[in-house]
Amino acid sequence: MVSSPHEAMHRIFQEYPGLFSRVSELLGVPIAAPTSVSVMPTDLTEHRPVERRVDTLLRLDVEGDESFLLAVEAQGKKDEDKPASWAYYLSYLYTKYRVPPLLLVVCQDRATAEWASRPVPIGPRQWPALTLRPLVAGPHNMPVITNVAEARKDLVLTTLAAITHAADPDIGAILKTLSTALRDAPEIIADPLVELTAQGLGNRPAAQQWRNLVAVDLSFYKSAISEEIRDEGRSEGRSEGRAEGVAQGILLFLARAGIDVSDEARERITTCGDVDTLNRWLLRAPAAKSVEDVFAEE
Template sequence: MVSSSHEAMHRIFQDYPGLFSRVSEALSIPFPQATAVTVLPNDVTETRPVDRRIDTLLKIDTEAHGPFLLAVEAQKKKDPEKPASWGYYLAYLRSKYRLPPLLLVVCQDRATAEWATRPEPIGFCSWPSLTVRPIVAGPHNMPVITDPEEARADLALTALAAITHAANPDIGAILEALSTALRDVPEGVADPLVEFTAQGLGNRPAQYLWRKLVAVDLSFYKSYISEEIRDEGREQGRAQGRAQGRAEDILLVLEQRGLAVSDDVRRRVTDCDDPEVLRHWLARAVTAPKAEEIFEEE
């Protein structure tokens, strides 16, 4: 299960290894079509106690140009220390695997994306020995997919696009297109995409919109997010049932005591869904001389 927005932004490339080819096409950056993709260990820790881990590392095979390495980094905010780490990753990967490395940075806001796009020279004065120049996918260049047919044609790209556009004013239309497209595919295909999208949206308002869209057809969505929605619904139903039962108890006590219960009293009792307030009213209903006096202290 994907556990955070950061994880979703890069882990989706592990679950859908061919996704990079579609992302590069969407960004109009030509790369040869992948013929095979292998998920590699992401540990690039040195022998000294410094822990360095690339978010996701893939080995991508192409027919025309051979294999290359793709390091995918999820970047949520500007970090002046990060370009140096990226330079280390690229140099380390080139040395360890003897393959050309490529860096893809996935962002969710334009400012971070524009910062990550800037080439970072590593060297002295005007002589850079190494220049870090990542490909950046973010809200500034990822497609805005609002057509269910277009979404259906590439579900993984649509999910990643939705994640990168989490703060876009059109996110509702993007999520509706993805939700509509997912209804027509098998459960095993839809479930991970539902989860990636939910986690990738983070705590933004779009995440709650996505949950509502997912909740429309729970017989289809079987992922963990639908289980959460089901549990919330069950608990809400139980709470409503308890409140309704307590309201009926209040009215029954008043009627059994022979007190006149006006329509206003009945309406106020039955409309209340606060269990503590209802419990207080029930206690007062046992001794109140008039039905209206159960509200006296409110």
């Protein structure tokens, strides 16, 4: 399973292009829902050996309005080289397709979102020839959805909101709301959203919370991604259980031998998640004269 937040933050617009009209309204630039959508090539490479790729590129046709290109970029941190690349993308796209381009940047932390939101003038200070003005979706303007009824109204937007709030202190409540709302959804709808959420959370602590929720709240789903997440959760649970048991065995041996175990050493033993390391320590514990003997050669 791909576990890249970067991938999820832009791929959700490929899977659900109508989502952009709801996001644009939240961002204060309401754009009507598209009547048709075309997925465009993301390769912006010129014939010269300069390769540039936008994350996701869509052509959105809006009834009664002009069509436009939507370039979606997932941005994980500040990068002072990005504004120049984004300006290149937009000018290149307009030159190639003669269709107005629009840039949406999706972020997961407030500092990056605020940085990406800045207009960037390009040209002399007295008269900038161009000004880069991306739309930015992030934790600073995406809703915190913890009401199940609200979540059910728009599962896709709720998924994007959860991804952008991956570091929010209330992420547990946000994810619980999403998993509860997905219970009533057909598997064909819920399955890709479960996957996108898992990708979007990446390696953050909230990723394990989501696995646990999928294992319990969405246990009736039999899709590949749901089974994979549940298998990971069961495997991690078994590993954690074995590690805890071995750690307690080490401490028991040391206690019986009357060996003083400092708080630091106790924490090192009880927080070690590597069963192989713990087994080595367990074999040394019965003959140890001090806790340092347990950690010998480590």
